[in-house]
Amino acid sequence: MSYQHTTNLIPAPPIQTRIYPILIAAGFLIVLAVLLIGAALAATASDVFENSKAVRDAATAGSSLLADQSDLAAFPLWVQPLKFLGIGLLVTGIFTVFWGLLRSLREARGDAMVEWIPVLLAQRSGETKGGE
Amino acid sequence: MTSRAEMLFGGRAVVTKAESTQMQKVARYMWVPMLLMGLVIVAASLGVSIVNAAATSDYFGLPKEVREAAAASASVIDDRQFIESTNVWLPGFQLLGIGLLLSAITFSLANILGVFRVGGVRLQQAFGREAQTLTPPITARLFPMLMMVGLVILIVNLIIAAFIGALAWDVYGHSVAEINAAEPGSSLLADLGTVNTYKAWLTPFKFVGIAFIPVGISFAVDTILQVIRFQGQRIRELAQTAPSQ
Numbered sequence: 001m002s003y004q005h006t007t008n009l010i011p012a013p014p015i016q017t018r019i020y021p022i023l024i025a026a027g028f029l030i031v032l033a034v035l036l037i038g039a040a041l042a043a044t045a046s047d048v049f050e051n052s053k054a055v056r057d058a059a060t061a062g063s064s065l066l067a068d069q070s071d072l073a074a075f076p077l078w079v080q081p082l083k084f085l086g087i088g089l090l091v092t093g094i095f096t097v098f099w100g101l102l103r104s105l106r107e108a109r110g111d112a113m114v115e116w117i118p119v120l121l122a123q124r125s126g127e128t129k130g131g132e
Numbered sequence: 133m134t135s136r137a138e139m140l141f142g143g144r145a146v147v148t149k150a151e152s153t154q155m156q157k158v159a160r161y162m163w164v165p166m167l168l169m170g171l172v173i174v175a176a177s178l179g180v181s182i183v184n185a186a187a188t189s190d191y192f193g194l195p196k197e198v199r200e201a202a203a204a205s206a207s208v209i210d211d212r213q214f215i216e217s218t219n220v221w222l223p224g225f226q227l228l229g230i231g232l233l234l235s236a237i238t239f240s241l242a243n244i245l246g247v248f249r250v251g252g253v254r255l256q257q258a259f260g261r262e263a264q265t266l267t268p269p270i271t272a273r274l275f276p277m278l279m280m281v282g283l284v285i286l287i288v289n290l291i292i293a294a295f296i297g298a299l300a301w302d303v304y305g306h307s308v309a310e311i312n313a314a315e316p317g318s319s320l321l322a323d324l325g326t327v328n329t330y331k332a333w334l335t336p337f338k339f340v341g342i343a344f345i346p347v348g349i350s351f352a353v354d355t356i357l358q359v360i361r362f363q364g365q366r367i368r369e370l371a372q373t374a375p376s377q
Contacts, residue, residue, distance in 0.1 A: 005137075005144045005266065009368035010361055017357065024350050031336070031343040038336035042329045049325030053312040072332075083339050090346040097350045101357045108364030116371035120259055123371070127260070 010108040016100030020093045027089030034083045041075055044068045142269035142358060146262055150253040153268075155276055156246030163239035166232050173229030177222060184218045187211045202309040209305060216304040220331060221297035224290045227338045231286040234345040238279045241352035245272070248359050252366070261370055266362040271351040278348030285341030289334060296330045299323055 048056065048068045059066035135143075152160070191199065191211040199208060249265055256263040303311065303323045314321035 005142055005362065007361060007365050009372075010364045013357075013361065017354065020350055020354070024347055028343050028347055031339050035333070035336040035340050038333040042332035045328045045332045046325055049321065049328050050316060052315055052321060055316075076335075079336070083336060086343065087339065087346075090343060090350075094346055094350045094353065097353045097357065101353055101360065104357050104360045104364070108361045109367070110364075112364040112367040116367050119371040120367075124259055 010112065014100040014103040014107070016096045016103065020096040020100065023089050023093035023096055027086045027091075027093060030082060030086030030089065034079055034086065037075065037079050041072060041079075044071055048072060138267065140270050142266040142272070142362070144264050144362075145267045147253055147265050148263065150250045150257065150263070152246030152249055156242050156249065159239040159242035160246060163236045163243060166236035166239055170229045170232030170234075170236060173225060173232065177226040177229060180218060180222055180225075184215060184222070187214050191215060200308040200312075202307055204307040204309075209307060212308075213301050213304045216327075217297040217301040220300050220327065220334075221290065221293040224286070224293040224334065224338050227342055228283075228286045228290055231283055231342055231345055234342070234349065235279050235283060238275060238345065238348050238352055241349065241356065242276070245352070245356060245359060248356065248363070252359075252363050256366070256370065259370060264366060266359055269355060269358055271358070272355040275348040275351040275355065278344050278351065282341050282344030282348065285344065286338060289338040289341060292330065293334055296327055296334070300327045303327055 048065065051065060056065065056069065059069065188211075191208065194208065198204070199212075252265060253263040303320065306320060311320065311324060314324065
């Protein structure tokens with residue numbers, strides 16, 4: 001048996017519940033973007049290592065081989081921190097949803113318990129006395 | 133039929149028994165093995181890293197002409213093989229350990245959900261009322277799957293890294309002079325290219341696996357948040373309705 005779930009007696013969901021999906025999505029997209037960059041670098045590495053070391057070392061300025069080798073050396077230097085930015089955003093998303101959880105504990109459940117548990121206990125004690 | 137709102141945010145179900153869902157029961161027993169496996173893997177990774185550091189120290193303690201000689205001694209080649217192959221598979225192994233630790237957190241959160249469910253039902257029954265629970269919102273359905281996808285990616289990554297590590301072992305079984313002299317079209321140069329190509333995408337690939345798990349954790353926390361809100365609503369409803377209802 002199921003009923004429509006209403007939330008008319010408690011405050012609206014905290015704003016954190018709307019912020020955290022953005023942080024999580026941004027973090028996840030950054031990590032995916034880093035994977036795409038990694039795939040592109042893999043293709044570059046494949047091109048570079050088709051050449052012998054002698055050819056790689058003799059690559060002249062302006063040649064695509066030297067540019068590829070430069071990319072292989074340079075890209076990881078900023079892609080690595082970018083990846084950690086993505087992970088950082090994911091962790092910030094978790095922190096944000098925990099913050100929302102804390103607010104819900106206080107504002108939705110905590111306040112309800114403080115206000116209404118005494119009423120429920122009084123009702124129950126009335127029932128008990130009535131039954132005696 | 134389940135409405136869209138019910139699928140996204142959960143509906144209500146009337147229950148008679150104060151018990152966890154099947155997933156929550158599994159989570160109660162799984163968080164400890166996950167935690168222990170994660171810790172063992174992270175500790176084992178530290179051990180291998182120390183051995184790798186010692187091999188690296190030995191290797192680079194030799195002059196360049198000795199390391200790169202065509203007739204390099206077996207111990208020099210062994211060191212290089214160990215260093216290069218370990219550097220391929222060890223990061224994936226370490227991150228699998230971290231992934232298992234994060235999965236232990238996910239299971240703990242599922243366990244907490246079970247405690248909230250049982251506690252909520254028991255409280256309503258203690259007041260002699262109809263026990264209602266929140267049916268699983270979409271976040272509750274997704275978080276175990278996200279954790280599993282993350283772990284599967286980390287395991288697949290480790291398997292691929294093990295193969296590439298074995299290939300690196302073969303490549304660096306040759307002296308540096310031989311590797312440097314490898315001609316285009318030779319299997320040695322092709323294998324060296326494969327090792328470097330795979331390393332380029334395996335590094336971010338394992339982080340995609342890791343990224344799935346925090347997404348799952350955030351969904352698990354969101355589910356707890358929704359359960360807490362439901363319980364706040366339910367307490368007010370119980371107090372505002374007659375005991376016979």
